[in-house]
Amino acid sequence: MLTKKNIVVIPEPTLRRLPHYLHLLLNLKEQGVKSVSSTFIANELGLDSTQVRKDVQYTNIIGKPKTGFDVNSLINAIQTCLNWNRYENAFLVGAGSLGTAMLGYKQFKDYGLNFVAAFDNDPEKVGQKIHGIEVLSIDRLPVLAQLMKIHLAVLTVPAKAAQECVDIMLKGGIVAIWNFAPTQIKVPKNVIVENAQFSQSLAVLTRKLSVYKQTLL
Amino acid sequence: MLTKKNIVVIPEPTLRRLPHYLHLLLNLKEQGVKSVSSTFIANELGLDSTQVRKDVQYTNIIGKPKTGFDVNSLINAIQTCLNWNRYENAFLVGAGSLGTAMLGYKQFKDYGLNFVAAFDNDPEKVGQKIHGIEVLSIDRLPVLAQLMKIHLAVLTVPAKAAQECVDIMLKGGIVAIWNFAPTQIKVPKNVIVENAQFSQSLAVLTRKLSVYKQTLL
Incomplete structure (x- = not known):
C-alpha cells in the first residue's frame, strides 16, 4: 500500500x-x-x-x-x-518518577529521540534540571512548541492530568504523542497517538502467568 | 479455545x-x-x-x-x-534509572504487581534501598526466588547484561519475565516472556510521524 x-x-x-x-x-x-x-x-x-x-x-x-x-x-x-538516523526533538510532559527515568534513558539517542525540554505544573519541579534537561511550566508549552518547531511529545503524567495536558500540547501544534499515562486520550483524527501504557503489556503477562499456575494445580 | x-x-x-x-x-x-x-x-x-x-x-x-x-x-x-485483584510478588532485576522508576511507580499496585526485592551487580547499589525496596546482589536471586516462591521478574538491565540475568532468573525458577532490556532474550518454551521494549512502540510512532511529515512537504 x-x-x-x-x-x-x-x-x-x-x-x-x-x-x-x-x-x-x-x-x-x-x-x-x-x-x-x-x-x-x-x-x-x-x-x-x-x-x-x-x-x-x-x-x-x-x-x-x-x-x-x-x-x-x-x-x-x-x-x-x-527515521532513527536523525534526531527528532521532543518535549516530555510530566516530570515524575517515570518522566525522570525517560529523561535519563540514554538508549533513546539510538532511536533518534532527543528531549529538549520537560514540562510540569508542580512549582517545586519547575526551574530544576533533570539529567541536564530543564523543567518548565506547562503553560509555556504551546508557545515553545511553535517557536522550536516541536512535533512530538511524551506524556508521563497521572491519568487525571492527561487530557488537560494533551489539550495544551494540541494548542502548540504537537502532532505525535507517546502516551504513558494510564488512560485513553482524545485527539483529532490527524494526530498520531502511540499508547505505551504498562498496563496493556502487564495484562498479557499476568493473565498468562495466572493460567500457567492454574494448569499446574 | x-x-x-x-x-x-x-x-x-x-x-x-x-x-x-x-x-x-x-x-x-x-x-x-x-x-x-x-x-x-x-x-x-x-x-x-x-x-x-x-x-x-x-x-x-x-x-x-x-x-x-x-x-x-x-x-x-x-x-x-x-489476576489484578490479588498481589503477585515480583523481583526487579537492574536497579538503574528505569528500574528505579519502576520501583517507585505506585500504579503497579492497581495491577496486582508487588515488588519485594531488587537485584543488581553494582556493589555501590547493593545494600541501598530504593523506594523502600532493598537492592540485593544478583548472585542471591536463585536461592531467594525459590525461598520466597517468586515466579515473576521484571528485567530492566542494559542489552549486554540481559541474557546473563535471564539465565540466573531461570535457575531460581522464574517462569514469567517482563522484558524491558533492549534485546531479545532466550528462554525455554514453557517460560512466559512479555517484551515491553520502548523501541518497539517508538518505531511505530517515529515511522508514522516521518510519513506524516513527508506527506506535508
Whole structure:
C-alpha cells in the first residue's frame, strides 16, 4: 500500500519487529560480522524466515543469493525506515518518577529521540534540571512548541492530568504523542497517538502467568 | 479455545484492551455511575461496540438488555480475569534509572504487581534501598526466588547484561519475565516472556510521524 505521495505504508507488526532486527544486527556488527541471512535472523529471534524476508523487503534492501544481507546496509536501511538516523526533538510532559527515568534513558539517542525540554505544573519541579534537561511550566508549552518547531511529545503524567495536558500540547501544534499515562486520550483524527501504557503489556503477562499456575494445580 | 483444564484462552488483543476498559470503568465509578452500555464504552475509547461486547464476554459478565453492565461487577470481572485483584510478588532485576522508576511507580499496585526485592551487580547499589525496596546482589536471586516462591521478574538491565540475568532468573525458577532490556532474550518454551521494549512502540510512532511529515512537504 502507498500513501498519496508514494510512501510505503509499513504494517505495524513489521514496525514492531524492525527494532529487534536492528538490536541483533548492531550486535553482529560489533562482533565483526559482515553479512547475515534471513534464516540466521529468524533463528536468533525465534521467527519464521519468510516473515523476516517480508519485513526486510519493506526497508528496500536486497539480499544476495548466497551471502545474504550486508549487515551495515541493513542497519542503515532499518534506521532510515524508522527515521532513527536523525534526531527528532521532543518535549516530555510530566516530570515524575517515570518522566525522570525517560529523561535519563540514554538508549533513546539510538532511536533518534532527543528531549529538549520537560514540562510540569508542580512549582517545586519547575526551574530544576533533570539529567541536564530543564523543567518548565506547562503553560509555556504551546508557545515553545511553535517557536522550536516541536512535533512530538511524551506524556508521563497521572491519568487525571492527561487530557488537560494533551489539550495544551494540541494548542502548540504537537502532532505525535507517546502516551504513558494510564488512560485513553482524545485527539483529532490527524494526530498520531502511540499508547505505551504498562498496563496493556502487564495484562498479557499476568493473565498468562495466572493460567500457567492454574494448569499446574 | 480452552486449555486442558478448561481455562478460557483470551486473545492477546483483547487482553491489551481490558486495561483500557478498566481505566474507564474506575473513572465512571468515581463519578458515581452505576451501569454502562458497551456502546458507551466503545464511543469513549474509539472502538467498535461489537468488539467491546466480544471482549467483555471473555470476563464472563452478562449485561442486562436495557441498563447494560453493572460497573462494579465489570470492574471486578476484569480484575479477576487479569489476576489484578490479588498481589503477585515480583523481583526487579537492574536497579538503574528505569528500574528505579519502576520501583517507585505506585500504579503497579492497581495491577496486582508487588515488588519485594531488587537485584543488581553494582556493589555501590547493593545494600541501598530504593523506594523502600532493598537492592540485593544478583548472585542471591536463585536461592531467594525459590525461598520466597517468586515466579515473576521484571528485567530492566542494559542489552549486554540481559541474557546473563535471564539465565540466573531461570535457575531460581522464574517462569514469567517482563522484558524491558533492549534485546531479545532466550528462554525455554514453557517460560512466559512479555517484551515491553520502548523501541518497539517508538518505531511505530517515529515511522508514522516521518510519513506524516513527508506527506506535508
